[in-house]
Amino acid sequence: MATEAQQIAQRVPGEKSSFPALVLLAGWLIPGAGHLLLGKWTRGLLLFASILGMYLIGLGLQGKIYSTSTGDILDILGFAGQLGLGLLYVLARVMSWGASSVTITLGDYGTKFLVVGGLLNLITAVDAHSLANGRKASA
Amino acid sequence: MLTHFSAVLLFSLFTSVVFGITQRAQPRMMIRFGAFCFAIFVGSTIVISWLMYAIKH
Numbered sequence: 760m761a762t763e764a765q766q767i768a769q770r771v772p773g774e775k776s777s778f779p780a781l782v783l784l785a786g787w788l789i790p791g792a793g794h795l796l797l798g799k800w801t802r803g804l805l806l807f808a809s810i811l812g813m814y815l816i817g818l819g820l821q822g823k824i825y826s827t828s829t830g831d832i833l834d835i836l837g838f839a840g841q842l843g844l845g846l847l848y849v850l851a852r853v854m855s856w857g858a859s860s861v862t863i864t865l866g867d868y869g870t871k872f873l874v875v876g877g878l879l880n881l882i883t884a885v886d887a888h889s890l891a892n893g894r895k896a897s898a
Numbered sequence: 899m900l901t902h903f904s905a906v907l908l909f910s911l912f913t914s915v916v917f918g919i920t921q922r923a924q925p926r927m928m929i930r931f932g933a934f935c936f937a938i939f940v941g942s943t944i945v946i947s948w949l950m951y952a953i954k955h
Contacts, residue, residue, distance in 0.1 A: 802919050805915055805919060806915070806916060806919060808915075809911075809912040809913075809915040809916050810912070810916070812908065812912050813909075813912050813913075816900070816905070816908060816909075819900075820900065820905075865899075865900070865905075868902075868905055871909075872905075872909065875909070875913065876912075879912075879913065879916045882916060882920050883916060883919075883920055885920075886919070886920040895923060896923040897923075898923050898924050898925060
């Protein structure tokens with residue numbers, strides 16, 4: 760009987776299925792969740808730890824949590840990057856974590872950690888999607 | 899509190915892990931590419947830092 764991982768490996772590019780979309784969505788909302796859904800536990804946990812680490816350091820350094828309310832194009836770009844953090848971004852907004860503006864020198868570093876963490880999470884979600892639809896070889 | 903250099907090391911480590919896993923298909927190549935990215939991140943930071951020091955002095 761084929762396991763889920765073997766079935767994933769046998770999928771061919773272009774095949775219609777909602778599973779890759781689910782993997783993409785899960786990977787965006789929770790870092791590494793896309794890989795976990797594919798049964799790639801080590802990769803999923805490493806990705807989760809890395810992106811969570813970026814997020815926690817960013818918050819610890821009092822990085823700025825962007826919103827679109829200012830209308831500034833640079834703020835909107837920062838918001839787009841941080842939105843890649845998925846539920847972690849929502850959590851920071853709901854709990855009012857991070858800073859509303861950069862007040863210390865290290866806060867600028869913290870902001871970069873948060874934005875890059877979001878962008879890295881998007882890369883991981885797309886990677887999980889590529890594994891799920893067979894575009895990337897599954898080893 | 900993190901120093902600038904420890905922040906660079908952690909940034910490089912986490913970013914290299916993600917690059918290694920997502921940009922290569924084989925586990926062995928993931929480790930090699932991740933280590934390469936880490937070395938490039940940290941090495942270029944040190945080189946650029948010394949360049950800025952030389953420009954200032």
